[in-house]
Amino acid sequence: MGVGAARPDDDVVLAIDLGTGGPKTAYVALSGEVLDHEHRRVDLQVLPDGGAVEDADEWWTAVVASADALAERAAVSPERIVAVACTGQWGSTIPVDAAGRAAGPCMLWLDQRGRALAGRQLGGRLAVEGYRPRAALEWIRRAGGAPNPDGNDPLGHRLWIQHHEPDVYARTAVFLEPIDYLNMRLCGRVAATQATMTLSWLTDNRRLDVTDYDRTLLRLAGADADRLPPLSPVRSIVGQVGNDVAELLGIRAGTPVVSGLPDLHSATLGSGAVDDFHGHLSISTSAWVGCHTPTKRTSLANQMATVPAGLPGRYVLANNHDCGGVSLEWLRDRIVAPDDGLGRGEPSLADLDRVAAGVSAGAGGVLFAPWLKGERSPVSDTSMRASFLNVGIDTGRAELVRAVLEGVAHQLRWILDASEKVVRHPLRDLHVVGGGAQSDVWCQIHADVLNRPLHRVAQPLLANVRGAALFAGLVTGRLAADDLGGRARVDRVFSPQPDPVAVHEELHREFVGLTKAQKGMYHRLNHDR
Numbered sequence: 001m002g003v004g005a006a007r008p009d010d011d012v013v014l015a016i017d018l019g020t021g022g023p024k025t026a027y028v029a030l031s032g033e034v035l036d037h038e039h040r041r042v043d044l045q046v047l048p049d050g051g052a053v054e055d056a057d058e059w060w061t062a063v064v065a066s067a068d069a070l071a072e073r074a075a076v077s078p079e080r081i082v083a084v085a086c087t088g089q090w091g092s093t094i095p096v097d098a099a100g101r102a103a104g105p106c107m108l109w110l111d112q113r114g115r116a117l118a119g120r121q122l123g124g125r126l127a128v129e130g131y132r133p134r135a136a137l138e139w140i141r142r143a144g145g146a147p148n149p150d151g152n153d154p155l156g157h158r159l160w161i162q163h164h165e166p167d168v169y170a171r172t173a174v175f176l177e178p179i180d181y182l183n184m185r186l187c188g189r190v191a192a193t194q195a196t197m198t199l200s201w202l203t204d205n206r207r208l209d210v211t212d213y214d215r216t217l218l219r220l221a222g223a224d225a226d227r228l229p230p231l232s233p234v235r236s237i238v239g240q241v242g243n244d245v246a247e248l249l250g251i252r253a254g255t256p257v258v259s260g261l262p263d264l265h266s267a268t269l270g271s272g273a274v275d276d277f278h279g280h281l282s283i284s285t286s287a288w289v290g291c292h293t294p295t296k297r298t299s300l301a302n303q304m305a306t307v308p309a310g311l312p313g314r315y316v317l318a319n320n321h322d323c324g325g326v327s328l329e330w331l332r333d334r335i336v337a338p339d340d341g342l343g344r345g346e347p348s349l350a351d352l353d354r355v356a357a358g359v360s361a362g363a364g365g366v367l368f369a370p371w372l373k374g375e376r377s378p379v380s381d382t383s384m385r386a387s388f389l390n391v392g393i394d395t396g397r398a399e400l401v402r403a404v405l406e407g408v409a410h411q412l413r414w415i416l417d418a419s420e421k422v423v424r425h426p427l428r429d430l431h432v433v434g435g436g437a438q439s440d441v442w443c444q445i446h447a448d449v450l451n452r453p454l455h456r457v458a459q460p461l462l463a464n465v466r467g468a469a470l471f472a473g474l475v476t477g478r479l480a481a482d483d484l485g486g487r488a489r490v491d492r493v494f495s496p497q498p499d500p501v502a503v504h505e506e507l508h509r510e511f512v513g514l515t516k517a518q519k520g521m522y523h524r525l526n527h528d529r
Contacts (some may be wrong), residue, residue: 009480010475012080013469014070014251016063017263017462018088018178020044020285020326021110023059025066027076027460028469029480032487034462036075038066039160044108049178050382052110052373056094056102059178060185064248071250078250082239084257085472086179086188087266087464092200094181095158095172104168107157107200107446108180109286110373111320112382114156114236115149117163119220122149129301130380135220136300142214143201144296145318147221147304150374152322152380154200155221173450174229179260187239187257194231196260198307198318202228205296208308209233230258234308235475258475263464264290264318265310270467271431271457274311279416279427281446281454282463283436287324287412288377289419291317291427299422302378304415305425310471311481317419319377325436327370327386331404336397353441361448361500362507364399365390369514370406378418379515383526405442406504409449410511416450425525431455431490433463443492448500449508458491 009031017024020046026037037097040062045053071078091109094102115411124132130149131139139146147155154175162169176184180192194210202223204214211231218225229336232238237256246253264282268290271280279291292317298305306315323330328349338347367389374382388403420426430452437443437460446452459465470487 004121006148008473010080011075011082011478013471013472014067014081014084014249015468016084016086016088016182016474017266017464017468018059018086018182019263020054020089023063023066024462024465025063025070027070027081027466028465032466032470032492034459034466036070036073037178037462037465038069040066042116050112052108052114054103054108056106056178056181058342059182063182067249069131078252079140081255082478083476084180084251084255085261085468086186087468088179088263089262090177090179090196090262091153092178093154093462094176094178095161095168095183095459096174096176096181096190097171098173100132100184103171104161104165107160109152111157112150112152112374113164114151114160115382116151117159118147118151118156119149121155121159122147130479131300136146138216138220140298140300140409142204142206144205144298144307145201146300146302147201148376148380150380151292152376152382156225157221163408166243172227175227176229177260178263178268180229183238183257183260186241186245188242189239190229192423193232193234193236193240193259194308195234195262195265197231203231205308209312221329223417234259234310235312256476258472261310261468261471263317264288266467267433268292268316268467269310269470269484270463270465270488271433272485272490273429273431274485275321276314277423277425277427277524278429279410280431280433281489282434283324283408283432283442283446284434287408287434287436288319289317289412289416289427291423293317297422297424299418302418302422303380304377304419304422310474317423319415321370321408321415322374322376323370323372323386324408325370325434327404327408328436330372331401334347335400343522346485349439352401353439355398356405357441359398359402362503363403363406366399366403367507367511367514368403369511369518370407370411371406375414375515381515383518384515384518384520385522385526389514401506405445405510406507409446413490414512429455430490431457433457433460443494447494448498449504451496451501451505453496454494455490455492457494463488464527466479
């Protein structure tokens with residue numbers, strides 16, 4: 001047991017997980033139990049020029065409404081709440097003015113408008129994989145990773161605002177990541193950490209817990225240091241909740257606000273897969289494979305790296321497939337039941353599960369390439385697009401639904417295989433979290449495609465708020481790092497089945513060849529996107 005309260009498991013954290021679909025706000029005990037929670041949707045706006053934005057003020061309104069609903073139900077008395085912790089999406093950018101207001105919409109991690117600008121900043125006539133060789137070497141050596149020349153990260157976002165939205169840029173006092181923005185709204189202080197700023201790649205990650213930006217990396221990125229937030233230690237108390245905000249949230253004034261934690265980091269803690277190389281899969285809006293590691297590793301070609309973790313002395317593997325769970329939502333909203341007057345009501349995701357379960361493994365030979373917004377890991381290419389392949393006259397809607405579920409699983413297997421090569425170690429006892437993990441059908445498909453047992457964590461949709469709360473326990477001294485591993489219960493193990501495994505082995509060989517086979521066509525079709 002860590003130092004602090006006599007019975008830390010009785011203490012509660014108000015945890016906020018700002019996903020792309022909107023915030024989840026929860027009361028989470030330091031035992032790992034989620035006592036009550038609320039979710040509010042926030043609309044994602046996809047722009048015709050490759051943009052993807054959200055209104056940061058809507059986030060705050062949703063958080064306040066959710067916290068008010070929790071307080072109204074009174075599952076926890078305010079006296080038990082010992083901290084507020086924020087986690088969520090990262091690699092997104094909010095321009096904030098000197099008064100602490102959003103000067104424009106948040107450019108999300110899906111936003112690709114800065115591609116040409118990022119390509120010019122990072123590349124040149126002698127570029128390799130989009131990078132000037134000497135610059136790439138500096139980024140790998142110092143940061144362990146580099147901004148994406150496809151522009152879908154904070155470097156591309158800042159360049160886009162600077163060059164295409166000069167009025168917004170002129171009003172911008174600081175560019176913030178979403179979780180740092182929420183912390184600012186909670187306690188009034190602008191602060192970031194080496195962890196929250198990782199995807200800007202502006203800190204020397206050979207050292208952990210640094211609180212300054214690297215001058216060489218600032219120069220290579222063309223970043224204006226005056227518009228970057230000051231850095232606090234990764235595990236720190238940023239500030240305290242003031243009287244007005246405390247009243248809105250139904251908690252005590254003076255409650256500490258801990259430093260923000262990206263969703264990858266909180267999922268790693270909340271999955272229970274805390275030890276080195278103890279892996280987890282997240283099937284959320286996006287999807288990824290993660291684990292803690294003792295050392296820094298990088299693969300620019302695969303767009304993955306190990307980055308500073310929430311735990312002291314540790315790194316965490318970072319990679320991403322941008323359209324994981326959103327692939328299924330796209331199928332439902334745009335294909336199965338679009339809002340065009342022809343649909344017969346909106347099916348639930350459980351309805352899609354039922355349809356997919358009626359089709360044998362392999363979806364009748366149909367493959368789905370789930371690259372609705374391009375690829376990121378293990379191949380980075382924003383020109384790629386999704387496709388159904390091997391569709392025949394006997395292919396029906398059920399086969400298409402199952403092919404989407406299987407396509408996302410094939411992408412995660414591809415990422416997993418590359419991840420083990422990058423960290424030079426097999427990942428063991430894979431835990432699965434995220435909203436998609438609520439589906440028994442999808443979990444079994446993943447187990448069959450990966451040919452690995454998958455341990456589903458109870459309440460997989462809430463793994464991130466659990467992880468944020470445990471992190472707050474660590475920061476406030478109520479928990480020690482050794483206390484965190486056993487606080488996520490596994491509710492079911494999905495074992496691979498021999499017949500589906502054999503089918504998917506053949507399909508996976510075809511799947512990993514699709515990028516090379518289709519790349520030329522998609523570059524010609526999407527050259528100006």
